[in-house]
Amino acid sequence: MQATKIYSFHGGIHPEENKAQSLRLPLGRPSLPSELILPLGQHIGQSSRPLVKVGDKVLKGETIAINNGFLSSFLHASTSGTISAIEERLIAHPSGLSDLCIILAPDGQDTWTTLEPLNDWQTLSKTDVLAYLSEMGIVGMGGAGFPTQVKLQGAHKKPLSHFIINAAECEPYITADDMLMREKALELILGIEILQHLVEADKVVIGIEDNKPAAIDALTSMIKQRDSKVQVAVVPTKYPSGGEKQLIQLLTGKEVPSGQHPADIGILCHNVGTCVAVYDAITFGKPLISRFTTLTGDALKAPQNVEVLLGTPVSHLLEYADSEPKKLSRLIMGGPMMGFTLNSAAVPIVKTSNCILAASKKELPPPAPEQACIRCGMCEQACPASLLPQQLLWFSKSQEFEKAEHHNLFDCIECGACSYVCPSSIPLVQYYRHSKSSIREAREATVKSDLAKQRFEARKARQDAEAAEKEAKRLARQKATPSKAAEKKKAAPAKAAPTVAAAPAATDESKKLKVDLAIGKSKLKKLQKQLLEAQENEHLEEISNLQLQVTEQEKAVALLEEQLAKTAEAAPTAAEAKVPKPAPAPVNDDIKKAKIDLAIAKAAVKKVEKALKKAEEIQAPEIEAIRQQLKEAQQRADELENALVNPATTIPKTETTAQAAPSSVDADMTKKRKIDLAIAKAGVKKAEKNIQLLKEQGKNESEIEASEWPKKLIEAQEKLAVLEAEDTTDTVAKSQAKAEPEMDLANQIKKEKIAVALAKAQINKLNKRLESAPEDADKINQDIAATEQRLQRAEALLATLIHSQTNTQENR
Structure with missing residues (x-):
């Protein structure tokens, strides 16, 4: 079998390993605690949704919570017993806050539920196998707990060139994966073969640091026994070679581009613990209810690795490892580089808990006071992601988050190498975490603001539609009133002279129309002002909405002007005889109306010219019809322009005025459809x-x-x-x-x-x-x-x- 070529990556450090302490004793198996605390959020993404209620009796391996979305996972009972509570409890999280947990009181029987292995996984579709792994609650056990089925689905973006098993375990003190490879080498190889069947990569490689000789020998001998195509690549010991992107660079020489994932360049990575969990699920039907965890630190008399049930309180494990409370200075979940301090030992072990470090004050002394940066550049030399930690620090302190993001802040893996080598004791990683959090909060606030704005605009459009509907109904009632008067006038005797009372009625109608017209013009001016402001501020969505409203309001004003003109013309002839004849109406209204008609006609000419130009470009068959329409539109515009120049000439009625006004119902439906x-x-x-x-x-x-x-x-x-x-x-x-x-x-x-x-x-x-x-x-x-x-x-x-x-x- 051809050996894998080993490359290198930028930066890295060599802290004290401190791994021998936890490897002196064999694998331990703690007893059942008095209660198991099972948080619903043991993975990245949405928390699981409970299926049980207080008082329910459950069996070992029984599903007690299901996934609550695409990026979520199932949760199972770690042993048989009774659900004693579903409440907020402290969880293992850097914030030190509590979260919703299912509390399981063991019955001591440890009775398994009926297990259903997936014996025909080789003949089933890959989608069915992934769905089964989802139901088994398997997540990544070496990092943030990314649901395994989601990660495997993302691997099909493009054909895989490499399937990498991460066995580097570069963090000081942690030896859980080392012990797992020694104890379960066969299960690991079989789990890798199952995953290889699903991903179909060209090459399968186990990346492991050279400080694990026993595990390397166990894997090599097992691969030879099975004549497997899996390769073991031994890499030099350097922190953080266990980082996903760094291990990929070590084994393939490829760098994952900024903002992308390994699957985007045809590579998939999984942790050894995940592979063993996949094997147990497929072969025996066992869900993920336990894991290997390292118990180490000077405050423990018996440091060792244990196979522990999920939900076991840390305090129970400290008691199992014979802790010395007087020596205990800091309790850390994870390693000293990327772990976080626990404020309480009552928090439970979860799917991603690979180490409990009970350190003494001498072992992990308090950090030195932060001093001013001396610009030594050591942080840049140590950064495995080839970033500029010093620049990112300044941007973070000054809250220039856009510049920090431009300098690839989110490529930081928070390994702590920069803080480790800093002579000024600056907690660089803490600044970066704060900046990332602030950027994420700003983005979420922007999305929420956009959603609120969308709801507001929809509400405003709905209100405007309702107002337009009321206005249309009112105009319809106004229009119906003159028509009834006209019918009464026709029904009257031919010789009967119209009464003088008709004149005041027409005057009242004219006054009402003038008031409505003034209100309409005021509303139109207000809308035009809002449209101008929106155009200045480049609010695209608001512009389109306001343009629609302005158009509708212009039509309403034009209709009122037309009705007002008709009312003035329809004055009763008898009233003219008995009432002094008023002065002729000024020609200004006719001229204004003629100007409007001319503007509409010219706009129609431009529109047809534009359509003709497009039709000529694509050689459309209807070119001749469009040219004829252009000729008619130009002729109409010329007639209107001549009439406007010579007022004595009768102004031709436009097609719009010649046609009957649409009914109020049609206008209402048209407005509503445009708003929708x-x-x-x-x-x-x-x-x-x-x-x-x-x-x-x-x-x-x-x-x-x-x-x-x-x-x-x-x-x-x-x-x-x-x-x-x-x-x-x-x-x-x-x-x-x-x-x-x-x-x-x-x-x-x-x-x-x-x-x-x-x-x-x-x-x-x-x-x-x-x-x-x-x-x-x-x-x-x-x-x-x-x-x-x-x-x-x-x-x-x-x-x-x-x-x-x-x-x-x-x-x-």
Whole structure:
């Protein structure tokens, strides 16, 4: 078997190992404690959701909590007994805070539940095997506790060149993995082979430091016995060679790019403890309920490694290892470099607890007082991630978080090498942790603010729609009143002269319309001011919403002006005879109206010119129809301009004024549909913006899919497509009923052709994704079905539009 070439990485240190103390005694197995404390958050991601209640009796290995989302895990009873409480308890966390825990009182019987091993794992689909591992509650046991099934799913982004088993265990004092490899070498190799079946990597390598000769011999002999293809690569002892990115660089010579994951460059890493847990689950059906943990430190008389049940209090383990309270100065979970101090020994062992360090004051003295940085550069030389710790320190102190992030703050693995070599005793890692936390909080606040803004805009749009609806109803009632008066006038005898009382009624109606017009103009001015402010501040989503409102308000003002003009013309003739004839109305209103008509006509000319230009670029078949429409629109604009120059000439009525005003119900429905369209478009933009924000935060595709935004984006797009289709259908119906210009129909046809092309492209993209990610087949098939429905609707609508266009041209 060809030996693996060993490379190197930048920086690193050589602290005292202190590993021999815990390897003098054989593996220990502590007795059952009086109670087991099982936190619901023993992994990165969402906490588990309890399945049991107080008073329930459970068996060993029985599921007591299930996963609560994509990035979550199952939890099982470590022994048989009774659920005595579900309450807040102190947990093993740097914050020293409490969290919700399930309290299990053992019955001493240690009775197993019925175990169901996965004997046919080689013939089952990989998705089924991953689902089984999820139900077994297996997480990464060497780091942050990343759910194993999620990590394996991410490994299928691209073919794997290397599957690396992390056995380096570079942290001082910790020997749990060393003891595990000595005791369970066969189980480790078999677990690796199971995982290799799932990931199908080209090369499988166990990376182990050269300070573990017994474990190296055990693995090498077991690999020879089984004639396995797994390789053992012995790397030099240097901290932090056990870091995932550093071990990858040691064994492959490749560096994981900033902001990416090992799977992005075709590499997957797992801890030896995770591999053994996978073997136990697949072969025996045992969930993850125990782990190897190192008990060490000068305050313990019998330091050793133990196989301990999850949920066992640290105080019970200290008693088992014969601790000396008088010598105990600091109690640390993890190693001295990356571990954290425990404020209480009542916290439990969890799935990621690899070491309990009971140190004396002489062993771990209090840190020296922080002094000023002398710019020696030793921190930069020691940093294994090739960062600039000194620069990051200044940015962190001055709270210039953007600059710190620009200098790759989130590439820091918090190994503590920089703090270890700092002659000024500056706790550099603590500053970096604080800066990371502040940046994450700011991002979460931004997302919450965006969501609140979206809710506010939706509420405002809803209120505006309600106000517009009330205004439309009021105008409808106003319009109905003159029509009734006209009917009464027709019903009266032909010779009967109209009464003088009609004049005051018309005057009252005119006054009311003038008041409404003044209110409408005031509201229009206010909206225009808001739109100007939004444009200055570049609030894109608010701009589109305000533009819609301004357009609707302009139409309402124009309608009021038209009604006011009609009311003035409809004054009773009898009133003119008996009442002194008023002075003729000023021509200003007619001129103003003519200017508005001319502006509308010129805008129509520009619109048709633009459409003609686009049609000529793509050689569209309807070019001649568009040219004819341009000619008519230009002629109409010339007539209006001539009439405006020569007031004596009768101003031609515009197509808009010649047509009957739409009913109040149609206007109401049109406004509501436009508002719904604006809200749907805002929802699509918001979802796309939040997905982009998650990508900027360094989230991978699986984490982004686990969030709510991809689903919301699809829902918003579907809603938008439906609304646009309804709007297009309504436009076509009105076009047939009112003989609207053919250009609108041509634009709708072009729009639907684009929609059909986009839907087909989306289906092709989803099919390719289905081939590359078969484990997500259910979700992708649902997306394909939804997209095909949109495609069918778009094609049907396109056929209708083309048919309408053909009929219109034949009629002409």
